Amino acid sequence: xxxxxxxxxxxxxxxxxxxxxxxxxxxxxxxxxxxxxxxxxxxxxxxxxxxxxxxxxxxxxxxxxxxxxxxxxxxxxxxxxxxxxxxxxxxxxxxxxxxxxxxxxxxxxxxxxxxxxxxxxxxxxxxxxxxxxxxxxxxxxxxxxxxxxxxxxxxxxxxxxxxxxxxxxxxxxxxxxxxxxxxxxxxxxxxxxxxxxxxxxxxxxxxxxxxxxxxxxxxxxxxxxxxxxxxxxxxxxxxxxxxxxxxxxxxxxxxxxxxxxxxxxxxxxxxxxxxxxxxxxxxxxxxxxxxxxxxxxxxxxxxxxxxxxxxxxxxxxx
Amino acid sequence: xxxxxxxxxxxxxxxxxxxxxxxxxxxxxxxxxxxxxxxxxxxxxxxxxxxxxxxxxxxxxxxxxxxxxxxxxxxxxxxxxxxxxxxxxxxxxxxxxxxxxxxxxxxxxxxxxxxxxxxxxxxxxxxxxxxxxxxxxxxxxxxxxxxxxxxxxxxxxxxxxxxxxxxxxxxxxxxxxxxxxxxxxxxxxxxxxxxxxxxxxxxxxxxxxxxxxxxxxxxxxxxxxxxxxxxxxxxxxxxxxxxxxxxxxxxxxxxxxxxxxxxxxxxxxxxxxxxxxxxxxxxxxxxxxxxxxxxxxxxxxxxxxxxxxxxxxxxxxxxxxxxxxxxxx
Numbered sequence: 110x111x112x113x114x115x116x117x118x119x120x121x122x123x124x125x126x127x128x129x130x131x132x133x134x135x136x137x138x139x140x141x142x143x144x145x146x147x148x149x150x151x152x153x154x155x156x157x158x159x160x161x162x163x164x165x166x167x168x169x170x171x172x173x174x175x176x177x178x179x180x181x182x183x184x185x186x187x188x189x190x191x192x193x194x195x196x197x198x199x200x201x202x203x204x205x206x207x208x209x210x211x212x213x214x215x216x217x218x219x220x221x222x223x224x225x226x227x228x229x230x231x232x233x234x235x236x237x238x239x240x241x242x243x244x245x246x247x248x249x250x251x252x253x254x255x256x257x258x259x260x261x262x263x264x265x266x267x268x269x270x271x272x273x274x275x276x277x278x279x280x281x282x283x284x285x286x287x288x289x290x291x292x293x294x295x296x297x298x299x300x301x302x303x304x305x306x307x308x309x310x311x312x313x314x315x316x317x318x319x320x321x322x323x324x325x326x327x328x329x330x331x332x333x334x335x336x337x338x339x340x341x342x343x344x345x346x347x348x349x350x351x352x353x354x355x356x357x358x359x360x361x362x363x364x365x366x367x368x369x370x371x372x373x374x375x376x377x378x379x380x381x382x383x384x385x386x387x388x389x390x391x392x393x394x395x396x397x398x399x400x401x402x403x404x405x406x407x408x409x410x411x412x413x414x415x416x417x418x419x420x421x422x423x424x425x426x427x
Numbered sequence: 428x429x430x431x432x433x434x435x436x437x438x439x440x441x442x443x444x445x446x447x448x449x450x451x452x453x454x455x456x457x458x459x460x461x462x463x464x465x466x467x468x469x470x471x472x473x474x475x476x477x478x479x480x481x482x483x484x485x486x487x488x489x490x491x492x493x494x495x496x497x498x499x500x501x502x503x504x505x506x507x508x509x510x511x512x513x514x515x516x517x518x519x520x521x522x523x524x525x526x527x528x529x530x531x532x533x534x535x536x537x538x539x540x541x542x543x544x545x546x547x548x549x550x551x552x553x554x555x556x557x558x559x560x561x562x563x564x565x566x567x568x569x570x571x572x573x574x575x576x577x578x579x580x581x582x583x584x585x586x587x588x589x590x591x592x593x594x595x596x597x598x599x600x601x602x603x604x605x606x607x608x609x610x611x612x613x614x615x616x617x618x619x620x621x622x623x624x625x626x627x628x629x630x631x632x633x634x635x636x637x638x639x640x641x642x643x644x645x646x647x648x649x650x651x652x653x654x655x656x657x658x659x660x661x662x663x664x665x666x667x668x669x670x671x672x673x674x675x676x677x678x679x680x681x682x683x684x685x686x687x688x689x690x691x692x693x694x695x696x697x698x699x700x701x702x703x704x705x706x707x708x709x710x711x712x713x714x715x716x717x718x719x720x721x722x723x724x725x726x727x728x729x730x731x732x733x734x735x736x737x738x739x740x741x742x743x744x745x746x747x748x749x750x751x752x753x754x755x756x
Binding site: 180229232233235236252255278282284289292293303305306316321325326335 | 508531551558576581606610629630651658734735738740741742
């Protein structure tokens with residue numbers, strides 16, 4: 110049965126999503142995930158949240174999914190050792206070298222190849238499996254046929270984001286944000302947070318979402334106020350098909366959203382999945398659409414506010 | 428060759444997408460050419476797509492004493508993999524010296540075929556650590572071009588500890604992103620009448636206050652180059668001020684980005700770097716010649732940048748000679 114995985118941007122959010130029906134929660138180790146530090150947890154918070162998940166028979170997964178410096182790998186392994194010692198066995202990583210190092214150092218741990226790996230074909234999935242990944246997050250626009258191939262032929266878990274953002278570029282292969290602004294900032298453990306680089310430490314300034322002018326060779330404006338397509342989506346219609354396909358994990362992103370909103374989203378997906386599993390033949394999606402509309406509207410309002418603040422923070426003058 | 432046994436000879440390598448671009452460019456400054464366009468299979472005359480073009484192109488480069496590499500698609504979907512397999516076979520049979528690889532699936536196919544030619548990992552392969560380069564080495568990689576965000580300091584560690592050569596982007600637009608759909612088309616690729624001519628023209632994305640415009644693109648604070656299925660920097664990466672440092676740190680392979688540029692750009696930028704590298708490696712005092720700066724500036728609509736190499740924003744410029752030490756020109 111597909112696992113419902115949701116975001117734990119704070120200790121409170123982790124608890125709420127587990128209480129709202131998520132089977133698993135993912136949290137970022139501070140400095141080591143694709144979000145800024147305020148949506149990540151320090152080691153003690155990670156361990157306490159993991160204990161709570163375990164007490165419910167659920168899973169806490171730690172995201173180490175930044176692309177680090179070579180010199181930071183020992184920090185990563187030391188932190189992983191601490192978590193493994195505390196009974197945490199589930200991790201999310203991007204750097205393929207770090208995946209192999211972790212798999213070799215801690216045999217038996219579950220490693221998910223992150224969305225940042227940009228897995229666009231089944232051979233990609235095979236590569237990450239050989240490096241030590243037990244599950245892969247498929248690129249947001251991957252078709253069902255390729256997902257099925259990964260599940261059946263490659264033989265690794267398939268994780269699908271049903272509530273996330275399709276960036277203008279391929280996520281994990283984009284450095285537009287750090288091109289406009291990047292600062293190196295080291296924490297007390299020596300980890301560089303690479304502010305401005307979502308691939309390396311979180312905090313994407315979402316520069317693609319500003320209004321652009323498209324200009325031609327002579328500098329004249331070909332099109333004003335151009336929007337680079339970048340959509341927050343809600344793949345509710347796809348869920349029955351994904352369950353039928355045998356995907357391993359259905360993931361809801363949202364560490365930066367408010368706790369009540371994330372809680373509502375989790376409860377919505379939990380109810381929908383359970384309803385489908387109870388009786389697949391008589392399941393009708395229409396009834397769920399109305400309930401979804403309220404959540405989408407709340408989500409979009411929070412996202413608009415966040416985007417405006419990030420673009421402003423990136424240093425673009427009006 | 429392992430990085431610890433760094434080649435003593437320099438290599439200046441240029442990317443060239445198509446036969447027309449190849450024949451229009453003065454290749455004499457370059458030691459190696461990487462053929463094809465990694466962003467889009469439909470680019471006119473793309474060497475990585477029109478495989479019948481490879482034998483003559485590779486033979487001509489070899490006859491001129493140059494290495495010939497062939498690139499591969501940066502983000503192939505499952506339905507593109509059959510073409511990837513044909514591409515590898517064609518590159519091998521044409522006698523190419525290496526395959527440029529950005530996608531791990533492509534790398535895996537290469538190993539499945541017994542690594543019939545070595546792999547050079549491209550900028551979108553996301554090499555950030557020596558450990559990831561080592562994994563790729565096990566699949567046939569002998570060279571990596573780290574992701575644009577990787578600093579010189581970090582690249583030196585990869586060069587020292589990964590057992591592969593490291594290529595440094597010396598000059599040209601920085602690759603910032605690849606997209607699934609072509610931004611310049613309204614209809615589907617292949618059906619829209621603007622395909623494939625739209626990306627032969629220049630298109631810039633600009634944002635910010637026009638008051639800040641100090642460049643020929645008419646741009647404000649931010650400029651990006653949109654090439655349809657890719658986003659490149661608006662400014663030109665430029666390391667000409669820093670060549671002595673790069674050489675002293677052991678870097679020997681320098682790339683010039685020739686995709687979506689004019690023949691004059693490729694020819695003249697190459698000539699400048701060939702001269703500059705000769706001076707920087709001669710042991711004589713290194714100083715930028717004014718004509719180098721003039722030539723590079725002529726081909727740079729939006730100024731220079733190199734900030735990623737020094738741990739800052741990609742679009743900033745670190746240096747004291749070009750741009751008068753102004754990081755934001």
